[in-house]
Amino acid sequence: MTMNSPASLTALYETATTSESAELTHVQTAELMREVGLKCISFNGIPRTINCLNAFKASLPSSIASQLSTTPTRTPSPKNISDISSRGxxxxxxxxxxxxxxxxxKLADSHPDLPVHILHANYGALLSDPAGRTTGANLGRIGTSIVAIACLRAQTGVGPQVVSHVFGLRKALEDGTWEQDVEGEEGARWLAGEEGNDWILRSVDEIVEKISEGLGSNFAPGKANL
Known part of the structure; x- marks a missing residue:
């Protein structure tokens, strides 16, 4: 998503779904990838998510695409707005x-509405999983932190934010917020530990290297190609 490479999403989906796995598993994988793409908005911005999700949906077999959820789960209303803010x-x-x-x-000192928007529009409405959702896919606390780390690492130039989200991943184990996730405790502890952190960062670097063919991140190139 950060590298704006729809073809890589298709390759990832095909790698994650084997011909032997059930069709339901294929649908669940596609839903999970769409949810990751949506949450990438908080770190990459809207345009790359639009590009990638449009192309990803078009690349899916019609039998899978037709089963994806069409029900929005983040629509704010007078009844849920307080819950959204509380989750954020x-x-x-x-x-x-x-x-x-x-x-x-500190963010408010830069602009009084900066933390307001980040907290309510991003952490509340987007990054926290909607309560009671029965369609689509939930990333959970750990998955959301991994999305943040991956996006920011792939961008380059935002080291402090990468570090803060690495520590944020570790804190999911410390405060128990990981417990509603699909990962078992052993997997969660590994991902939040030194070895898991290193694996996440190295994996992102290797993916960027492969997609870019050695040129590095294209998130903020010195000269734009329109």
């Missing part, structure tokens, strides 16, 4: 504690 604050606090208040105030 919970995720924010989990990732950034014990500096959650200090960071909020």
């Amino acid at each position: 604050k919970g995720l924010w606090d989990s990732i950034y504690r014990p500096f959650e208040v200090k960071l909020y105030e």
